[in-house]
Amino acid sequence: MTRRAPDAPVFEELLTQRLTRRHVLRAGVAIAPMAVAGSALFTPAQARASKAAQLGFKPIVGSNADAVVLPPGYTYDVLIRWGESLTSKVPDLDASKLDAGALLQPNAAEYQRQQFGTNSDAIHFFPLNGRSDHGVLCVNNEYTEDSLMFPGHPGLRGLRGGRSRAYVQEHPQVVPVAKAAQGVSVVEIKRERGRWRFVKDSRFNRRVTADTPIDIGGPARGAELMRTKDDPRGERALGTFANCAGGETPWGTYLTAEENIQDYFAKLDQLEARKDVDPFIIEAHRRWRMWKAQSLYNWDIADPRFDLATTPTEPFRFGWIVEIDPLDPTSTPIKRTALGRFAHEGASPVIAGNGRIAVYMGDDDKFEYVYKFISTNRFDPRNRAANRSLLDQGTLHVARFDASGKGEWLPLVFDPKGPLNAAAGFRNQADVLIKARMAAYLLGATPMDRPEDVEANPTTGRIYIACTRNENRTVEAGTTTYGGREIDTSPNAANPRSANNFGHIIEITEAGDDHTALEFSWEVFLLAGDPSGGRLITHLGEVKSDSAYYAGYANAADLSPMGSPDNVGFDRAGNLWIVTDGSQPHGGNDGCWVAPTVGPNRGRLQQFMSGPVGSEVCGCQFSPDDETLFISIQHPGAGGSTAEPRSHWPDGGSSQPRSSVIAIRKEGGGVVGS
Template identity: 40%
Template sequence: MFDVNDENAPVSNPSHNETFHEVVEKVVSRRSLLKGGMGLSAAMFMGGGLTACLSGGSGATGSAGTPGTTPQAPLLGFAAVATSTGDDIVVPSGYTAKVMYRWGDALFNDSPAWKGDASESGLEQARQAGDNNDGMHFFPFTVAGRQSSTEGLLVMNHEYCNYEYLFKPAAGGAVNTFLEPWTADKVLKAQNAHGISVVHVKKVGGVWQVQVGSSYNRRLTGNSPMTLSGPAAGHALVKTAADATGSAVLGTLNNCANGFTPWGTYLTCEENVNGYFGTAAAFTADALQSRYGLSAGGFGYRWHEHDPRFDLNATPNEPNRFGWVVEIDPFDASSTPKKRTALGRFKHENACLVVAKNGKVVVYLGDDERYEYIYKFVSDGVYNPSNPAASRDLLDAGKLYVAQFTAGASTGDFAGVGQWVLLDKAANATLAADARFADQAEVLIKARQAADAVGATKMDRPEWISKHPASGEIYCTLTNNSSRTAGQADDANPRASNRWGQIVRWREAGGDHTALSFDWDLFVLAGNPIAYPDRTDLKSGSANVTAANTFNSPDGMAFDADGRLWIQTDGNFSNAGNYAGQGNNQMLCADPATKEIRRFLTGPSGCEITGLSFTPDSTTMFINVQHPGEASDHPRRPATLLAGQSMEDYLARNPLAFSRWPDNGAGGRPRSATVVITKNDGGKIGS
C-alpha cells in the first residue's frame, strides 16, 4: 500500500509554521554550542547528560537514584544483541520469545482454520485474528483483590492489510492482475482484516495461551457499530444519508497505536484513514479534504468500487467520521465503542493518558505525518479513583491544545521552552476570527487547520508518546522526515533530510500536566555511525548512539514500571547506504538517567517491531511483529521481474520469497503475530 510518509509522497501541511528543526537551530545558536565545531557541538547538545533531571521524586526507581543515597542496580541488566538480517526473532541470552497469536488464528469456537493460501472469504476473516498487529494493552483480571499476572485480556489493533498476502491470485493470470476479479467480498475481507482483537489469554503450565471461545473474545472491524460522542457528534460535517443523526458510525480503521484509562478501558487511535477513500469519477479536493490527504486514488484499497461509504463523491462526509480516538470497554463484549471527538481529528498515533495533580485527565497525542503537530487534551471533569465507573465519559468534554516549541531560556539541562496553545473557537482570538471554523465542533473536525492557524510547531512525524513513571517527563518519538531539503540545513542541523529520527522530551511547568508551558530537550538523535563514523556529522547521531546500538526510525515507545524506556523501530531495513549495518527493525532499551541504549531484540525479515505491554509483575512482555516480508527496502528484492510486473504482484505469486516467519513457511505466507517474551529465571524483563 501507498506510504503517506514516503519521501516521494506529497506533503499535506501547506502552512508556513516554524519547523522543529528551525527551533533546534535557534537553541544551539543561543547556547553558543558551535564553538567546538559544527557537527560535534550539535551532537553534544543532542546527547547531554540528563541524570539530574530524572533523579529523586516520590516512587523514583532505577539508576538515577536520589541525591545522597546509594544508587540502585543498573536498569539495563541484559547483554545487548547484535543486529540481524535473518528471518527470526533474536532476544538476549536468558530470554525466550514465543509466538502466541497470529493473523488468521482462531478466536471463537466457530473460527475457520487457517488455510494458508489466502482463500478465506470476507466472513471467515471476521472470525479470525486480524492482520498487522500493532498497539496493544494487557488488562489483568483481578483475583482476590489483586491484579493477576497470569490471566487477562490482551487488546490489540490490526492496523492495515497487505493485499499481496491477503488475496489468492487467479491461476495463470497476467502480470499485475492478482487482484482480479475485484469483488465485494474482497472488499469485505480487507475491511474485516482491520480493527481490534480482544483476546482472553492465560498462562497454563508456564505457557501463555489464547482461550479460544471465551465470552470475552471479540473482533471489531471496519464494519462494527460505533458511536460518535463529544462536541462534534451530530454536526453537519459528520452526517450522511445513512446517518442523519451524525452519531452512528460503522467501523474503525487504520488503528495504529493505543492508550488505556485508569477506569479500565482501551483507547485505539485511527491514523491513515484517508487512504481508504477514493472515487472513479472526477474529483477535486476542497481545503479540508486536501489538508487530510484525500484523493481520488487513495492508497489503492479500491473499497469505493463496491462500498459507496468510501466513495468521495457518493459520501463526502464519511471521511470526517474517521481519524478519532476510540474508547472500548474490553470487559463488556456487548458494549458499543465511542469515538471521542473532544480529542480532535487527525492521524492519531497513540494516546498517553495521565491523571494530573488536580485530578483532571490529560491525554498527549501525536499526528503521524511529516510536518504535523503534538497535541494534548485536558478534561473539564476530574477522575474519581474511588468510583472509576463515574469517569467513563471524562474524554467527552475538555480543552484541546497544540504545542509550540521555541528557543527561549530554559532550566537545567533543557534546551528550550514551549507553550500549549488552546484550540478553542470561543477563547482563542485567532480561531474566533477565522471563518473556516463556524463553531468548536469544526475546530475539532478540522484540528489540523486550527493548529496551522495558531502557529503550532511542525514536527518530524510525532508518533508514540509516553510518561516517565517517576519524573513525570513526557517523551515522544519523531520517526523521520526524509522530505526536508538541503535549503533547510544549517550548522546545528546539517542533515539535508532527517532519515533516522529522534526522541524529544519535555517537562511541564511545575510538574503539572495541565500547565500551559514546558521545558524541552532531545533525548536521542538517531543516526548511523557505521555509515558516518567521523562523528562530525549529525548523520552519525547523538553521543549515545554508537556502532553497537545504531538504529533508525524510533516509533513504538513505552516506559516499564521501573523506568526503562523501550524503543521500537519502523524504518529502513535495507542494511545498505545510509542504513548500512543497522539490519532488521529492532527493539532497544534505554536508561533515561545515564542515556545508555542497548539493543534488546531484532525482528524477522521485512517486519516492523511494534506494540508493547507488560503483566503487572513485569515478568511477561507482549510485543507485536507487523508485516514480516514487506516489500519496501527489502534487501532480497529480485534484480529483475517479469516485464511490467509490480513487486506486490511478484509477492502474491511468491508469498514466501521475503519471509517465512513465524512458522518457517508452514503457514503459506508471512503472518503478523503477537510474541510473548519471558526471562528464563522468571525475573523482570530487562533486569
C-alpha cells in the first residue's frame, strides 16, 4: 500500500497557533524549546550571534547595469575567467576570436581541458597552512551556453525544428569542447598586496571534466543498473557534468553535485519502443523526464554514451554527489552513491554531537524533495584517511513536512515487505538509491517548490532550504501527472503560495539540536517577493500569491525586494547570505542579499550586490576570516550570441562576455558586510 503525506489543516490556523505561542512566551510563560519552531527562543550561542550580527553596509537598489554593483566602500577582483589557462603549456582562450570559430579549431577541446571551465557555479575555499589569504578553490562549471561559444549556434531557440541538432551534426567537434568546458576547476589562489589572483602552473591546478575517469563508491558500486558495455563491472564512470552547487567535508574534501543530467541524454522514445528492456528502467528515465528524441545538447551525435537506445543504463551513472580531494591532484574522484541519485543542487555536511556526519541535500526540480544522509560511522578529526569512507555507509532519508510545524526524516531503505520492495521496482538497496525519487514518493515525502541549496547555520545549527520558485503550484487541489508520478500540485504547509513566482526559504530546527535526529520542527523564514504596496505580511495568517514575508520583520521600507533564492551561505556571525537565479520583483538583475537570522533584525533582508546583464549569481563562499566573499558570475549575456553579445562583462568595451569568479572585499580591508 502506498503511503502519502497526511492531509494538511488550513495553513493560517497553524500560524495563528504559533503566533499565540510566541505571545505567551514573551509574557514569561515557560514553554518547552521544541514547542516553538525557532524564532522566539535563543540559546546562548544564538544570543552571542545576535550581538555579532550587525550589518553596517549601505544596501544597494536593484540594477539593470551590465556591471557588478556593490555598496560604497567595496570593490572586487576578477579572480579567474572562463578560458584562462591553468598551465603555461597551453594558451589562454582568445575570446575575441569566438565569433570567428576559435572553439571549432582541432585543438580547442585539448586546450579547454587545461583551461578554467565555463559557467561557474559552486565555490569552496580550502586554506593552505590555515591561511585566509592563500588556498585552493574548487569551482563547479555547470553547463555550456553554446550560443555564446560557437558562431551561429542557435542555442535554446534552435531546439524547435532541430536547428541546434543540425548545427552539432555539421560541427561534431562542438561535443568534445563542451564536455571539456564542464565539470570542476581546481585552482590555487593568493591574496597579495590586497588583491586576489590565481596561481598559474600550481601543482594543485587541475580539471575534472565530462570525460575524467571517476570511481563509483557506496552501495550502488557494481549494481546491475550501473553496468554498461564499456564498464561491465559497474565500478568506474566516465566523467561528471551538470555540476551545480557543492559542499566541503570536515576532512577537507570537495563535494560536487550532479544536477540536470536529463538534458544530456536523447532518444527515450526509441528506448520505449524496445521490448527487451526492463520496464522499470524506462519508468526511472521517465521520472527524470529524459528527452524523447533530441536532447538539449545533442552530445549523442558524437558520443554513443548519451544515446539511450544504445546505452540504456548510462544515465544511472550520473545524478550523484562526487567527492574530490583538492589537495591531492593525483587522486581519483569518487561518486558517493549512498547519498542518493537525484538532481542534486548541493551537499552540506555537518558533524553531529555524536560524531556522525549528516549531509543535507535538495533535489532541484518542481515538486521534488529534501534529503538528509546520516553516516553509520563517526568522524575522526585525527585521521583524515579514515574519514574517506564515511559517505559510503549510512542511511539516506527524505523529509515530510507536517502542517503542525513538525516533520520527519523518512529512511530510504529496501524492505522485502514494502513499500520499497520488488513489487515497486526495487530489487535491493542499490536500486532504492539509484531510483531515490521514486522511493521518496512512495514514502510520502513532501513535494517542494524546487528545493535547491540546503545549508546549516554555523552559529545556531538551524537548517535553511532555498526553494527557488514554482510557477506550477496551483490554486485548487487536484491530482496531476508531473515527473512520472501523480501528485497534488496545490499549496501545502511548507509551500504555502500558489503560482510561487519568487520562491521562499524554510528554516528547520532538528529535535534536540541533533543533526542525526529523525524528527524536526520547521517554519517559513522568508516568502520572497515585493514587500511594498501592502504585500508585506508580518505573520503567515493569510498567504496570497503576491504576499511577501521576511521572518516577521515589519518595516517594508527597510527591506530589499528579492526573488528566486538559489544558493545560500553564512558568515561567522550567522547572517544568511543569498544569491539568486531568476525573476526579481522589480525586474533587476540577479544578485546577492543578506539577512540576520536571530535578534531584533531577524529577516531584515538587504541587497549587497547586483550582477551583470543576463547573469546568474552563484557561489556565496567566504574566506575563513570573512574578509573576502567569493561569487561566481554565471552566463553573463545569456540570450545573446557571439555575433550579438548582450553583455561585455567582465572586460568591457566590445568584448565577449565570460563567466568568471570574483573576490569581493572591503576597500582597505575588514569583514565583508560590517
